[in-house]
Amino acid sequence: MDGIIQPIIVEGNKIDPNIIRRDFPILNRQINGHRLVYLDNAATTQKPSSVINAMDEYYRFHNANVHRGLHTLAEEATTAYESTRAKIAEFIGGVKPSEIIYTRGTTESINLVAQSWGRANVGPHDRIVITQMEHHANLVPWLMLAKRAHAELEYIPINAEGYLNLDNIDTIINGNTKIVAVTQMSNVLGTINPVDRIIDRAHKVGAVVLVDGAQAVPHLPVNVKSLDADFYVFSAHKMLGPTGLGVLYGKERLLEEMEPIEFGGEMISRVQFDSAEWNILPYKFEAGTPHIAGAYGFGPALDYLTKLGMEAIRNHEIELTSYALEKLHELKYVKIFGPLDENQRGGVISFKVKDIHPHDLATVLDSYGIAVRAGHHCAQPLTNLLGEISTTRASLYIYNNKDDVDELVKGLIEARRYFGRV
Amino acid sequence: MDGIIQPIIVEGNKIDPNIIRRDFPILNRQINGHRLVYLDNAATTQKPSSVINAMDEYYRFHNANVHRGLHTLAEEATTAYESTRAKIAEFIGGVKPSEIIYTRGTTESINLVAQSWGRANVGPHDRIVITQMEHHANLVPWLMLAKRAHAELEYIPINAEGYLNLDNIDTIINGNTKIVAVTQMSNVLGTINPVDRIIDRAHKVGAVVLVDGAQAVPHLPVNVKSLDADFYVFSAHKMLGPTGLGVLYGKERLLEEMEPIEFGGEMISRVQFDSAEWNILPYKFEAGTPHIAGAYGFGPALDYLTKLGMEAIRNHEIELTSYALEKLHELKYVKIFGPLDENQRGGVISFKVKDIHPHDLATVLDSYGIAVRAGHHCAQPLTNLLGEISTTRASLYIYNNKDDVDELVKGLIEARRYFGRV
Amino acid sequence: MSEPLDELYREIIMDHYHSPRGAKKLDNPDISNEGKNPSCGDEIEVALKVGDKTIDDVSVACKGCAISVASGSMLAEAIKGKSLEEVKKIASTVREMLKGNQVELSEEMGDLEVLRSVNKFPVRVKCALLSWTTLIDCLESLENEKKTKTSTTE
């Protein structure tokens, strides 16, 4: 194939994973004598060379602290750091760069909102609404806020198919509701939630909405402006980017009102022994030396996704998810949790294999080079609601192809042969 | 010189910067037609190839999320992540790995203590003691805690030479004092503070002590156990390591008592819809996906410093600082802030040049490839106390040599020629 | 099936997994303790009936993976009827072995040797360890209780 230029985008506006795979060095790795079949993308995704090289170059040629420096390196670092911020703002729908706060990840972004906006705006008898399918990151901060503020925490329930049940949304999101926090895509069930409907309802009663986009932004076209989300949060490492970097988008008006929760260098405009004033947005919320190399790496990650196009990525994942669901469905001892309609779900597939504990299954699959996750996937209440202690999860991304799914299925058949003899 | 193996450690147990320089790719860079003379080490240090390569390798071969995975990549990532934690514990004096909390940096470490320990233990009429030479990161969090808790914030003053004045320490650190937060080395004056004396006094009245080691750990042998520090904090990026990673050391007994301030995955042991229990140390304080690549990179940074030996590094810096102070002293229009005894200070040298604003000076020096910092160095109250709005700061590290100092001096002479014609 | 896997899931392990010993919960245990692995949600309960310095009966209730179930079952088999002193020694020896430390098993602990292969699967070590650390907690509680009793009756 060398020498022949192949298109990355193929018929039906889909990406071709086999071309993409070449950009990901780790996919050449052998695991236990097999090629790596990486199906743990909901936990973290792999990185293309362009992302790895950008960070390498940062440390080899441009490393300096940002903002406060007047020398060439400091200026280069600052320019790159801020240009990634502008790219992020563009990527999620063309918001203002000053509405983009760098954090360590989704978890920190949510905690920031719960602590700053939450403590200032949620009091006794107020209500916080989340859903039964939240990741611990979008559950525990609200649970703790509710306890501290003596507020109510209400859950939007899920139904048997793994969709949110919005029948009672008008009573759940009532006039006492101050904030609604909801994931756009479940990291266990794959469900894509109708966040627009929830936002509509919340805004009617004057509540603000935080959308957990950790599993959505990497996989779907997202426009926070047309969604009219008040806060939107995600992690770089789940979308080809580096570890240690995340994003909090917030509407300017809300961010302006909010008090910072971390104090130190860069977030101040004037400090005296007995007083301190805050810097403008977004710096007000970015105390201390940030993860500069991370911003260098995240830029090319966004470029890569933009080049492919989020529509084309989504189309690929719909096709592959549909294929995987079909193949898994053929195995009678496999039970799939979550929606079966690939148009209403992403490529996160949780399942269980009869008589095999998810840990054992993960170990067997690993012996074939297949990386899946086993456990409660940081959504223990949901997992328990499904009647399980843990499940196995395979999650897809742009470099996964049908071969990967076939390998998974072969692995399950082998595991079943090995363990099924009860 | 190729082919001849040269010792890194030379007579008098000092490191040889000229051998070390070869390990730092950025030092080959040309800035404005000159070789890079990097004298902004107090802001952030450069990285040796081993550190850069480790992160590169992580992303190319081992990238996975930690702790929750049962596959090979996840296990490799977890092992490396935890082994760096053990190295950190060893590096600062052989504490328990579970007493080492990963954070984003010094700033976040201090905020964590101020929010968790501080809010639980500091109330009205209680006293918080810091010094007049603190970085904003070790000032503003205490200022805000004092305001919120209606507590007093007292400052240990500095004297004209830039040392802490401990004459009234027994009245300043009195029976109402709950916590003392002090930097081990000033990032403006270079002063090395007698933290042992302060800790002694604080412990006599039952107060705990947080030591800001951001400028100390990279440059001095530090043993938090013999210091008997209760909390000790620092940043990886100031000691050859990556951006986005920092450390909070805390005594087990204190960390056990403390409540987490960030909630999410990994920091819990059990979550239900209406309750949550915390994980054991250190995980209790590490919510969400951590900066895994950062830990991969920080390991080799610690190895590098350990190989050189902190004593040998310190000896080198004493010699070079002494040389620099002498050379700067010869320029009559240069005023140096801070102690002149190289045995009681580190290689952070702030100064001003008559009739030249620090910004202009930094620009002139940059045109010669010399990177220094100009401003209040995130210590605005101190800078104002010195009677200045901003100063110029040159700060040294292991790869700096006498040539670098000579270049700086030449640059100052040029700048003076250019600007001095009033 | 790949070889290292066969080493982990030996026949003897699979046998214990499919018919675990001591699985029936004791009615009135003298001591019992819960253990859990937070990252996977697995939980275990070890309960002991303690006679005159011997473990008269033991139950290990575990809804876990093959490794944790088999390890618990082998635990039940290995300690039943043994003196407290012996059990303490067995437990700490197994713990060291699972942690990858060089230890020799005595002849009568022979069966437990198969657990050593877990070392090749570092992420599974905690599965195998769970019942043993829970047992060690039981033994420590017992001892503390006795110490308290001693000090109060004197």
Place this chain on the structure above:
Amino acid sequence: MSEPLDELYREIIMDHYHSPRGAKKLDNPDISNEGKNPSCGDEIEVALKVGDKTIDDVSVACKGCAISVASGSMLAEAIKGKSLEEVKKIASTVREMLKGNQVELSEEMGDLEVLRSVNKFPVRVKCALLSWTTLIDCLESLENEKKTKTSTTE
């Protein structure tokens, strides 16, 4: 001295730096505004005396670097005696120029052209900008005041 540096610190800039125009603070300004660059601590005060639609007098108090002082001094020189409309146009043109955007300066703004060289030193742009954005804030406050007045007298 290196060439780009000479381009930044032109003689005219150094002249303004060493003897800044409008440095004496106005006694009873009609409007004044403070600006600051938080990262460096530099602060500036721009004050205006406004007559019948013209800027009658202006002072720029600045303890800053050569670039910010010279920029402020050139500002004072450039706007004194000009109509409000003209000043607004000058200020926004200079701001665009400093931000690196393609703008043509009118003939009478000729002197201000030297500030364009700051573009080659991106970190210094904010030094040059400070007085101009502070001036723009002044002009906006003036306008809002007027609007308010209009709306209350009607």
